[in-house]
Amino acid sequence: MSQQNPPFYSDEQTVPETPDPGSAPKSWSRTSMVGRRQPRVDGYELVSGKAVFPSDISLPGMLYGSVLRSPHPNAIVKNLDTRAAEQMPGVRAILTGKNPEANIVWSYPGDVKSMLFESHCRFEGEAIAAVAAENSYQAGDALRAIKVEFEVLPATVDELKALQAGAPRIHDGGNRTKPPESYQRGEVSRGFTQADVILEHTYRTECEIHTPLERHGCVAKWNRDRLTVWQSTQGVYRIQSQVSSILGMPLSKVRIIGQYMGGGFGSKLQADKETIIAALLAKKTGRPVKLFMSREETFIAAGNRPPTNMRLKAGVKKDGTLTALDFTCVATGGAYPAGGTSGVDWQIKDLYQCPNVRTELSDVYTNACPSRPFRAPGHPQGSWALEQMMDALAEEIGMDPVALRLKNIPAVSQARSGNPPYTSTGLRQCLIEGAKSFGWREARRAIASSDKDRNWRKGVGVASGTWVAGAGGPPSTIIVKLFPDGSVNLNMGASDIGTGTRTVMALVVSEELGVRPDLIDIDNADTATTQYATPSGGSKTVPTESPAVRAAAIHVKQQLLAMAAEELKEKAASLTMKGGTILSLNDPSKKIKVTDVAGLKKQGIIVGIGYRNPNPANRATNPFAAQFCEVEVNIKTGEVRILRFLSANDSGRVMSRLTYDSQVIGGITMGIGFAMMEARILDRNQTGKIVSGNWHDYKIPTAMDVPADIVSVPIDLPDNEANTTGAKGLGEPVTIPTAAVIANAIYNATGIRLASTPVSPVMLRRALAAKAKETSQKDELK
């Protein structure tokens, strides 16, 4: 493309020969390794406990850090007395805002700042002080010995109340993080006049907590002016950049290592305050410091998916043509600018063809923990509104919900300026193939004709979705080393956040070099020893890294073929590789095993380097999904059983079938949690404090909540225009429509439209009772 490829340089600065650009295909037509059901290449490490996660790190002389947090959602620290704590056994350092080195401004995306240790605590969990002690118990005891005098202020934890006149101001500038964000195309009022049916509904989604299995934290260690941090993170280079900037250190003196990490879902894209605190404590004590949050701390201080209050008005013609969508949302990222409304309107703006769309997003402050990106930020929230609305519209016009969606499939991205065409759009296939595999029509028919007197009533639902990103893109650099015995080392900066990135990349190398995936050693996620990568998140890791990995493998192959060509007295362009052998296409007698190539033996290794090229200009690359599920609802108790689920995904080429399916299962599981049980509950009436701040009170799905019958239907459409592996993002689209699918299935079973997540039996029972009363009243009136 337009980017100049920098040439190799030897020490002699020889002009490199022009390579034959035709010698490597631009895209794979067929693959033998990529797309396989390959068990994870790091499966043994992960299940045996041999993999060393940052939270497993234990260094000689290591201290344990712990953070004192505000117990109040809104309070001013009037006095902080650490004298007793300093005398506690095992205590080696105490840090507060009074320590000059801790006098650090903490930046959020907007203009509002806080301090590393803030004296005006605007949420429960705000850091006030920190301790390093010989063990975590002593650290905890010392925290309890710090005497804090608070001036407790009234808290505002309800985002709608925050906008009311006279509400206490969370920041001096008021309770809006910024003016309402508006988007408009066409003219919604005109759109509504063209509609045959107009519906309007209010929706709410509750705040969800990431709760990754490995908690948030790090181990920090100094070597004079060099800092090494083992951090549980999605992106070591981003952490390096932040730590370097906050501590005013050269990047070369900050090393972040995070080879394994136990989940993040967007909450581990950033350096935590804890990262900086651990570094400061380690500096102060001259010893390594381990600082991992407790599970309870992660509930109040490690981010969340913002709760939303949405209103959607939609117009449709009788033939299913959408004429207008009018959407407003009030949401909160908590006490600091943290993107409370980010991404909430993307489904409304871009999923279906609609000429007249207006959205308005109000992001407000509340006295709550700042949110962080959470798997498809904003998208499941918007989908909760849009996809229930689509279901309602379909019913109103008497159209099948799948048919209504098929009617409105766009060819271009309408929300992007210039309306760029998609590099590939598999939404149609997702809906058609998904419905077919699910047995949609049959199921709908069976339910329609089922016995309505049973307490357990079945229902099926559908919803689709798109993810705003997923194309990947530069920069990325990858190095592949081919050893003389044909085995390989792959060096990559990106984190494998549990999605199977290592396995995908091994398959890509295996495809190009014919080496068994288990013979590929992978080193990743270390700013000192591995290559540059952007954080793993946004469903962009595979589409970003896999083309660079492929380029590096091809680069190895070309060097190897050049060596073989010399030895076989054949042109490199006439050679091909099959298994471990290099063959001439012209002369079958000319062949040589990779392990017999003398040049490779002599050189000891071949090093290949690969870059990620820019994405095609004026094109949109988005993944699409359609999901289907069947539920069974007990209309007496409100209990919901999710019987089966199906997800049909267009995420470009299927790179690794087993990890692909794992992603689908994981996304649906997370969506079930979002729809059915997960809710950070704040005490809105009195204290403003969290009342579901642990895994006992905050429920996430267990094996009993997830159906055994989850079917993955990959729409295997390699997106060869997007990049050279044809992959698009998968991680986020698989969770976007899930909650709405369940809501639509529950409606199909019960006739109850759900306004709010989570759908508890209590809430559903109440709605069913109300509906029963209404029906009986109607019956009475008849």
Place this chain on the structure above:
Amino acid sequence: MSQQNPPFYSDEQTVPETPDPGSAPKSWSRTSMVGRRQPRVDGYELVSGKAVFPSDISLPGMLYGSVLRSPHPNAIVKNLDTRAAEQMPGVRAILTGKNPEANIVWSYPGDVKSMLFESHCRFEGEAIAAVAAENSYQAGDALRAIKVEFEVLPATVDELKALQAGAPRIHDGGNRTKPPESYQRGEVSRGFTQADVILEHTYRTECEIHTPLERHGCVAKWNRDRLTVWQSTQGVYRIQSQVSSILGMPLSKVRIIGQYMGGGFGSKLQADKETIIAALLAKKTGRPVKLFMSREETFIAAGNRPPTNMRLKAGVKKDGTLTALDFTCVATGGAYPAGGTSGVDWQIKDLYQCPNVRTELSDVYTNACPSRPFRAPGHPQGSWALEQMMDALAEEIGMDPVALRLKNIPAVSQARSGNPPYTSTGLRQCLIEGAKSFGWREARRAIASSDKDRNWRKGVGVASGTWVAGAGGPPSTIIVKLFPDGSVNLNMGASDIGTGTRTVMALVVSEELGVRPDLIDIDNADTATTQYATPSGGSKTVPTESPAVRAAAIHVKQQLLAMAAEELKEKAASLTMKGGTILSLNDPSKKIKVTDVAGLKKQGIIVGIGYRNPNPANRATNPFAAQFCEVEVNIKTGEVRILRFLSANDSGRVMSRLTYDSQVIGGITMGIGFAMMEARILDRNQTGKIVSGNWHDYKIPTAMDVPADIVSVPIDLPDNEANTTGAKGLGEPVTIPTAAVIANAIYNATGIRLASTPVSPVMLRRALAAKAKETSQKDELK
């Protein structure tokens, strides 16, 4: 040169633009950083103890391995009973040759093989069994509990006796490792007829032990089928290759890490038996195993510099022209083929111009520990003979010893086929500049006219030397990463064996990119995460790696300038870098700070890759040295004080002045040990066992033995024909002539020609007494 430079490949396989080969100079004319007195970039780590050496590694659950060794130089293991040892507390595994996994053939360079655990022990220290236990004391106790029944055989530890008829055969094929190795050019008999003076002498050098500060050993850890070894080694990739081959494992599954190492001097170029034993013990127990030799074990089982018995006959004309050199040597590499005579004749063959040269080397087996390469293998031994002979010849023809050497400086390598010219020859400058700085003539004159009745007599000596290698050469790959704040990470496979390699490479990067050396983070010597390198040894690390480092830095610079060119709207070829700023040569107003280049910020990093190109064809690249010293000898006691030393070296460009001087001091120190005190003494008359097997009985120089006055005179002649940094090897030439210099100075003081190392006061006193007796007898006869 002829090597094709492989191009970069992005994932799009775009054809790279042809770079401007003129944009980087082929060689530096001036340097501002390279050559500086730069303190070691890793100095803090090294002196503070923060650097983690392999012997510092401690892993959770780690066991301690120890090896049972033969106490006899020649014995057959008739029975081995481990039952009692197995019951000892803390013992977790015992390995003997009976364990199938330990049934491993151990290869030496020749045809003669042994087993990992050998039943016919041919030297004291041969491995018989090994134990892994919870701690090293329990391991030692368990070893002592192993019952071994030996059949003790007569031992042959004298290399000359080994050749006598009827000597016990050490291997079935006899006691010669191979037929005597002969070299001839011209016709020595004709050469001697042309000589005015012919001298013939016999010389012996004693066996020297490496005794690096960090002992030999490793920590081995398995992760299913992947093995990680932290090894104290000079070359991780060579160890990887050996371990992989011996254990039959893919290279990608063997990771060797040796970031820091505490000295090797050639004895750590190879995988030890201990490496394999540690791996087997770790596999058997499922736990990491640390296996480091005791200091005493390193004396009997970690190699040595072979003892030599040399005879040299030399002819010279009155004008100083050498006419013939005839050299024979009998030496031993111990019980296995280990290069007992390697390199011994190189000085004789190649240092001075001489048309008629014959050498014959007899390498014999003895019941002694196999030797290993030792700093300039064979060279100090040969120098001991040749340089004393040169001194004697000079005296015989009444010529100054420096003048005799200057008379015979060659322009080509005479010992190599085709007699290739040297890329640079600084021997003349070494002798002239060295003599001048030393005050050679003045010192000689003062000594000649000094009071001969004093007990303490002064003397000065000179000797020169050349090292057979030192050109460096491919393969080497280096990666340099430039961070957006201008700091740098350097990734290199080579070990820094204590010589300051890291500092040299930081200066090279600093020279090209203008970044402060302390802002360059260096990661090296890890087969998984760093680039390919051959072992650090043979004085080739700097000339091998520095050109590749420079190429990688230039590659970074070119990418950076291309970015800046776009932003400044200027041609990249018109840009230059100064400090942290990029400037236009045409338009002074066009400039930008490196840290302001938007492309760098956006990309997050620039990755540069550099390779070491082949050496010039048909050229020899060798370093040269001339050394001078002054001694004071007590003619009553034989005590020798070394008063001052000077080394003038032609090692190409001076890359880093402080580490250069450190090498000089280290080489001279080691040479003093070789000349004056170091000797592995075997009991030749009875047991054949070592009698100097520890640092009490085997003396190495201390601060008291080394003069404070050591002067380094670098002949700074960048060898731009050899490579793009102009560096030649330094580590070995600085120790080659040292012992001979001392011998010549002692002769100058006493008139005693020394035959054998080490020059102990006892030996010297005896020679002085004999000489006094002879003189008085002569006086009586008068």
